[in-house]
Amino acid sequence: MLTDILESKKALFADGVQTILRGQENRSRSVGFLKGNLVRNLRAETRGINARVCKNGVYGFASMAEYSSAAADSVIAEATRNALFLDSHAPKNKPMATSYGHGIVPTGRNIIDFEQKRIIDACKKIDDHIAKTYPDLTSRMVMYSEDSMDKVIYTSDAHDGHITSPRCYIYVFLNSITKDGVPIELFKAFGGAGSFEDHFKDVEWMYKDIDALYKMLMDKKEGVYAQAGYKTVVLGGELSGMLAHEAVGHTVEADLVMGGSVASKLLNQKVASDLVSMVDYAHTALGKEAPLPVYMDDEGTKAEDALLIENGILKGYMHNRESADHYGVKPLGNARGWAFSDEPLIRMRNTAVLPGKDRLEDMIASVDDGYYLLSTGNGQADLTGEFMFGINMGYEIKNGKLGRAILDTTVTGVAFDMLKTVDMVSDNVLWSSSGFCGKKQPMPVGLGGPQLRCKIMIGGR
Amino acid sequence: MKEIRKTAEYIQNLLNESKVDKYAFALHEKETREFNADLGDFSLFRTVFGNNAAVTVYNDNKMGTKAGNDFSDEALKTTVDEAVLSAKSAVEDPAYDIAEKQPSEVFHYGCYEPDIEKFFSRVEELLSDIKAQYPKVKILNVFASHTKDHALYMNSNGTDFEDFGGSYSVSIEFSGNDGEKTTGLDYADVTTANLDKPFIDLGSFRVHLESAQNQLNLTSFEGKFEGTVLFTPDCFAQFVAYTLNNYVSSSVILDGTSLWLDKIGQQVADPRITISMNSSDPRIVEGETYTADGYRTQDVDIIKDGVLKNHLIGLYLANKTGRPVTKNTSSDIVIAPGNDSYADIVASIDRGLLVGGFSGGQPGTNGEFSGVAKNSYYIENGQIKGAVSETMINGNLGDMLKNVKAISKEVVCDGSMVIPYVAVNGIVISSK
16 A cells, blocks of 8 residues: 655645645456456556646646655646646636635555465356356356555645555356357456455355356346337346436536536426435445445545435535535535546446335336346446446346346436336345446446336337 | 666566566556646646556466556566566466567657647637537537657567657537537547647547537437438447457457357458558558567458458467467558448438437347437438437347448548448337
8 A cells, every 4th residue: 555655745735726636556456267268367556646736727737657755746846837837828717616624534444465366266266166067158257357546645725635445346257149049148246345355255155146147147048139119117226226327427417517417407306206316425325334435535525425316306416626616515525536647527436326115026016018127238328318228137027027038238218207207116225336437537436226117218129 | 767768678687587488568658748628618737747567477388467657676676576476376378479579660650749839729729619610519528638658569589669659639528509408418539640730620520510519409200110320430430349349359259259250251241341450551640550469560451342351369369279360459440431422322311310429238249239329310311300319229230231331432530540431221220
């Protein structure tokens, strides 16, 4: 982990500007076995220091790939020069963002490193198990991926802190082929926040879930194409989490709100059925530590939960310090940067639809002709709230009972229209945290939700 | 900071002392200067001084890689030590290897040193041009950067490649907005080696900006039909990337799931389709000069006149399968133009869509895709009737290349790809 060498540099912060100095190390470990072949064996670290200086509403930013006292001096000087350049070439003459107090935010969990051999051995053990147990697969992949961020942050007028966020996952991909010769694939991510040993000291606990994945693949082997059209569906928790992040979350990030997103004119208005509430959690969600806890952001704002939708009413946006001032609210810690060379942007943390009171069995039983959509490979949405999720596992629902599996397809809708069709919400929440959100920079995010019964457009033949 | 050659010598000495069988390493020393504008106004000026060292070690038929950005002696020693240790931890596979010695070369391309004042003026001009000429376009972000990259690649077979490259790139995110309505987001970007022309006249900026305004005029149709889709060059590039990934990439050849596994020399596409990776094409600003395995990059046809010519085979995969190495690991895609004008192609479509973007799940290994047609327009009886929303397209990547209706003679060149408009029959188009 980084040693704090930056505290004394606060003396270099100039008067009349806002300055943030951030030292950061990103670490990654990666191992991949494709059909028994070790095709990836990589360890990497990037570390450096950046400074961001705000003068009269414009920002200068500079970073250097070196974690040293001299590098800190250089980036403060260069960021100041850049701010002055913009202030002279494109002046904004805006006041400095409001300060919400000083303090020190304590360090979270430690980042612990493990030998590459242990990672390779764990992946090999899983791969051998799959090869031996499921010889009829056409292909398989076992991939370990670990990324961590370690940040030392000093600010001129906000909180300081040493923030750590390690996470690691093993992805298992299983491949087969349908009777019509169509290649099919399913995958599952295991792991979460923490280091290798927090999740993979032993890997045999994963075998039960790998077996369930294999059984679903066998169902998919007999799968059919979905019938395209506007259907009643039960969205699995993975899908409702994706909905919370992609279709609603991005439209309520303040920079996109100012860019004219559909949410810009809907604050305090009805955007969903009464059953729908949504929160971007900081570090604690539903009584437990959130999947990827955030205690302080990269502008030195202490992280708090952001209420987005309450009983169907749009209640708020997510902010950095500048946008919070623009809307006259308090920032809640959403400004984060991915690498030492990245400026902080407004990002989600752990965004979720809140659970309801329905049971999944009742929800499925209530559908005459529709689909139960379980898992997604990716999702996108834009300013209008129009979203798309790739579906890689799902089942038909006929007369209240699960039917045949379906082959890969896509669902789409407009978030604030679709959310008004939600008429049942299950009583449990499924979280996922293995992905990255892309918005100029990548960013690890958590997303979660219960099962939702709603209407949605499904693609197919 | 140590000169990059000195850094290379230091790493080479460490690797030679470690007595490993083979090694390769790549060093990059980069400087990026970037202007950001939010909502049409400059907001941030960013300078990034970046390094990267990636060391790969091959020993006893094992391979391991360590990468880092700290060029201090102590950190570089750790990088080498960990690469050696990673290789030691790996499983044996005699297929791991590096390319045989290639003649040493020094490459210069693009624009190595930026003119920051002129660059700022060109970006300022772009913002002003958009405001004046496309009043119903709302700019969310502009990211305008110049990056210079001094790179070295060396391996234990004696190959020594050195690059001095640099370019300006501009990326804009925007939507149509008339005060009442907002369209979906659209994106456009361009890479250029010089500042001779206004940015708005480069790549497909004007096409995208015009489209954003037109997206405010919605039309609709009901149900679903099988029709013709005319893909814009930017959107067709996305489908080409899917196709290469699904049918010719190293992973699907290695695991045997490619449907084109044994189709080299066979017709897989319409005879008018030629897809190449032409890194030496002068329209590509920063074409690849050497591959990840250490080969001098060559121009390669993937599909020539509809016939599959090459898979994307790296050295590891070549050793594994006995297939020849493809000496290009770039995405410098060049697609041959056709004979029809864009206007004639639109006029020839009975019923279909002009599709400017695709938001869909990654197509499965069978090539089936389904997703939302973004920035798209309904075409009926040869005329563009209006923009559509909540419209999905479904098809199959392999079938698409066989069902080509027409290819435009106009191509879009954004500095990294050269691609025409392509019309395809037999796509299922559905609306709410």
